[in-house]
Amino acid sequence: MTYREYLTVKDVFGIKDVFGPLVIVEGVEGVTYGELTEVRLPTGDIRRGRVLEISDSAVLVQVFEGTLGIGRDNVRVRFLGKGQEIQVSRDILGRVFDGEGRVADGGPPIIPEKRLNINGSPINPYARDYPNEFIQTGISTIDGLNTLVRGQKLPIFSGAGLPHARLAAQIARQARLLSTGQEQASGGTEAFAVVFAAMGITFEEADYFISEFRQTGAMERAVVFVNLAEDPPIERLAVPRMALTAAEYLAFELDMHVLVILTDMTNYSEALREVSAARREVPGRRGYPGYLYTDLATIYERAGRLKGKKGSITQIPILTMPEDDKTHPVPDLTGYITEGQLILSRTLYNQGISPPVDILPSLSRLKDKGIGRGKTREDHADVSNQLYAAYARGKSAKELAVILGEGALSPTDRLYVEFSDRFDREFVQQGEGENRGIEETLDIGWRLLGILPRKELKRIRPEYLDKYYKRVSQ
């Protein structure tokens, strides 16, 4: 502790109330909102916390590691006069940290180059550069239809038991930037650095990611923060902020392209709800606090590109939808903040289609800026719109056939049904190690569109039909 830091520290013995993850401390002056605190137990244990509210007489502190063992007069509370910080340097790459930001892989401590407040500051919208560089993930449903671009935040809405972890790992493994022909010729550009934040997930799932990174050599350019299901829930509130602070450091100070994977945001939101309930705040939908939107935004909005900076932050948050319900507050509010969403479907998965991306409700809002001539291929936008429209029509024709039988369908509708079936099997279905180039993805799309007669393809400009369309004879 430096002398200056010593001056700002305030100590107080004993506390007034303990409830849930919160404690109330009385008789201390000069404390400020958001200040970091330490609660020292007689055992020598130190629990860290944060000031949530202050009045003249009392300070409300949220304790990250839980309040187990804290009594009214056996503890000393120290206010550190600064917000929660994380230590960063280039050496954080390849390392694993716990939910408190402490080294958790048994390696040596980090020698910090600087300390950064984990809450960051909002990015000035004027300073943002628009994300428009295509990222090839090698997955057709993403590259072809829900294109990811650098600086985007594109969450995966999943459900319990669906293979979201494998999909995220495949993206992390295969993601490459194809912005210029020259880079394309040399077989892709530098890979992304990966910042991985685990919030309340199981040991097995966290282990899957870490060993996946180790096996593929990705660990050298990865930073991992782990808060497991058994760890204190309140800690989860800090984990994504630490991860993003590390990512901002890597992206905007070390010029790296960073892919941030946050899993699972539903666990994060539950921790937020727990604190809110303990404070007896007026609950919003399903007991989540009214400020859930604002809180999630302070996480998701930390993705992007900045004018004049080389690096970028691309976010892939993962969340599980309770009962696969996308109107649940967490997926709903996430969808309002992020630039689209990839939705996994249980029906597809049960049919053996993997990755089971349900393209109809999935969306990438930034797709149109990242595709087309000079980025992917001139026909990309039209093909993708046409595939969507045709697949939607095929699906509704199929529903009709379920009620009335195949015979009730018009000949054209029967073609649409064939189209959508083969679309699931040939376009969506893809192996975990299969890395498809964008040309290949688009060509599969054209092959499937060949099932339909030309006059049905209204979303595609005539010149591209002339160039690419070939009718498959029946």
Add this chain to the structure above:
Amino acid sequence: MTEGTTKSEGVITRVAGPLVVANGLAGTKIFDMVRVGRLRLLGEVIEIRGANYSIQVYEETEGIGPGQPVYPSGEPLSVELGPGLIGAIFDGIQRPLDVINARMGPYIVKGAGYPPLSRDKKWHFQPTAKEGGRVAPGDVLGTIRESPLVEHRVMVPLGVEGELTYIEEKEATLEEVIARLRPERSEGTEHEITLLHRWPVRQPRPTYKKLPPDEPLVTGQRILDTLFPVVKGGTACVPGPFGSGKTVIQQQLAKWADADIIVYVGCGERGNEMADVLLSFPELKDPRSGRPLMERTVLVANTSNMPVAAREASIFTGITIAEYYRDMGYHVALMADSTSRWAEAMREISGRLEEMPGEEGFPPYLGSRLATFYERAGNILCLGSEGRKGTLSVIGSVSPPGGDLSEPVTQATLRVVKVFWSLDDRLASQRHFPAVNWLTSYSLYQPVVDEYAGKRIAAGWRENRREALRILQRESELEELVRLVGIEALSPEDRLIMEVARMIREDFLHQNAYHEVDTYTPMEKQYSLLEVVLRFYTQAQEALRRGIELDRIIDLPVREEIAKLRYIPVTQKEVFQGVLDRINEELSLQT
């Protein structure tokens, strides 16, 4: 900002997120601005109970604590009005984001205080009023070329009246005196008029008279202009679940609406969307003047990660700026995206004040607050002796949780707005954009626009619109039937209706915002396009009656020609006529 010295300084007693309570602020009034804490963060007094003053703070309050001072300003939250607004980008409390970026880097650092409008820039003031003349509030003293598209009219401020003793053509900064006037009655001091003045955001700017609206706000979006039009001075709302295209519609309107001035308020939405507007508007050309759109646009951006209290203020900041240009006699359109985030900001502050919550935790005054906002729209006669007319149209998007339109913000909005563009998830997932549902949307301005378009565009405007809606309505009924008995059970006439409805949907209502021609359709072309489809329908009905098989009609090559028309520029009238001739030819020759 000028900070008063007569009010006493306060001391903070409580901090809870964006809410700070202080006492000792005697002399400070409700809704007065204050500076909070050692960091001098901007805040506004929103409640006074005894000695306790509740203050909502417009910046992140980390580092603020009890015992720190509060400095009163003695005036309510206000915006600066004057030349320099056009082309600028402000946050919710009118801080200039471009200046902050230039001086402080890419992040918004706390306590950043720069004047919204440049104090150094010189403007060329060209007087139109004469020395010795009598002027009253709202009278135009002179003009400034603010941007190639906008002539800024310098008006006599409110509460000032008399004889002009001095006015001069000059290069003036905002704070230089450009005119003086001697009041009528009091023999006292002369009023000095500068290019800059301030207006409290929560107080609507006065007008001479409100008038009923009388002309459409042309947006170039076919489903909006033809089926559910909005008028200049009208109000509209766009509710829809996420991913249904609210923001694309708002941006399309900001790009193409035939207003003179656009005020775009990004309220609690994505930073990248504002970046998109900022980067694309200087490139995009206004379809009428050919100049960059930025030259008629003011941006207010308080993105979702920026402080929540400033989000509450951003809507008022935007509409006050919009009213200022309306008062000059312009057609102004304000887009607010999204009013739900604004309502949520209100809810958050209300929760911290421990107010009794209304529905879903929103404060009980949600409805009246929304109404005061939308009611600031209108077709008006401006103050001033010239009888200028100005309009302010307001289009707000609503983001209902889970897409459920029964939620409080949507319902409170529907009670005050006249146009409802209902965005539909199902259409969006079929990539039918704009995903406006034609069965549930409505516009109460249809009669006004029918009358206008009947005179200016084509006499058949009203009939065509009704016919199109009738066909679409019939289609939804037939679809129900098909679901039960199959398409084969329908009569050829009904199947023809299904086909024509599909043409209306795919060849007329569907519009590609990213296609250079399709993105904007003038009203004349909207009429021609619909006319072609409906002509096909009447002639096909005729052909059916003559015993021609439906399948042959459906497979006619002219249908592909019809589908292509939307990509043909309006100037190529002969193409439209050509297609009409071919419909005639192909359908009449068949026997």
